[in-house]
């Protein structure tokens with residue numbers, strides 16, 4: 155079905171992979187308008203420059219490259235750390251956090267180029283389509299969204315390869331992998347293919363950011379992370395820029411076998427899916443941050459914040475990054491981070507992150523109060539009245555409901 159006059163310009167969220175390469179030509183054939191490919195760098199270690207010529211051969215008029223790494227760390231990863239956002243208690247949200255930053259960069263290009271449609275290569279079964287499209291609805295509400303995977307007849311990777319061959323599209327030379335993966339500064343995910351069977355034991359060689367705990371060094375690595383108002387700013391006393399801080403930590407923690415997980419998670423579209431992830435820096439930073447919060451945030455705020463963490467993760471996972479609710483959560487979280495400043499020393503050892511020394515000028519931990527020895531502030535006798543009143547409802551219930 156040719157629809158010649160529908161759009162004048164389409165911006166494509168382009169990754170350089172097989173799917174989005176096919177998309178360029180497919181769009182050209184279906185919509186016969188100007189196609190602009192846009193790559194957003196969120197730390198996926200790709201040689202984008204090589205793609206300038208390729209996109210033209212595949213049907214686009216040009217390639218735009220946006221470096222969003224720093225924004226990804228400071229505006230997306232740091233808020234997630236401050237919130238301790240962990241989906242279903244396990245997933246560090248690597249892909250979920252990257253989609254809104256990619257979508258925002260694409261939306262800016264749509265505006266700059268004065269395009270009237272935007273296109274992404276996410277399939278119709280996953281979370282990413284939701285995250286991209288919700289972000290587009292929030293940022294460029296009047297722009298038409300095209301999702302080829304929900305429109306075309308291509309149903310599988312084999313179909314996609316055939317289409318590419320038929321149309322003479324150069325298939326990107328990546329090591330062919332029996333699963334799908336998504337990489338950025340914060341994580342690499344592995345899903346689908348051989349991993350769909352929960353009994354499959356994948357090959358060790360799949361991992362790129364971590365060594366196995368068995369092959370990690372026999373001696374522990376001690377590392378000190380310094381936070382200022384909930385944001386990590388230095389490692390072992392050395393101040394680091396955001397991208398460097400995450401990269402350095404990925405290396406140190408990855409070398410100690412930290413950050414691998416093999417989980418089943420609930421996609422928003424109602425499917426339980428298996429995901430294998432590696433996110434070494436994430437595990438270390440969340441651990442350190444929570445340790446620091448334990449001494450710098452008062453009990454009630456800390457416990458309430460804990461409830462909120464899973465809800466925060468849930469809305470981010472479900473694509474609501476640019477929502478009022480998320481903005482309101484951030485306001486709460488930022489307020490809680492006012493005193494989350496200090497240093498946490500951790501011991502990294504064969505896949506484990508073990509907390510050792512905690513230090514903050516705002517610490518609420520009062521050794522003289524915590525002591526088992528006699529102290530000036532706490533009167534043991536006060537506990538008696540407190541317990542009587544705290545337990546009063548229990549006592550009454552027991553008396554009247556016997």
Ligand code: ARG
Nearest residue numbers: 249250281334335336343429
């Ligand atoms: N299951 C994870 C999530 O929904 C990872 C998704 C990875 N995306 C991909 N296109 N491979 O966040």
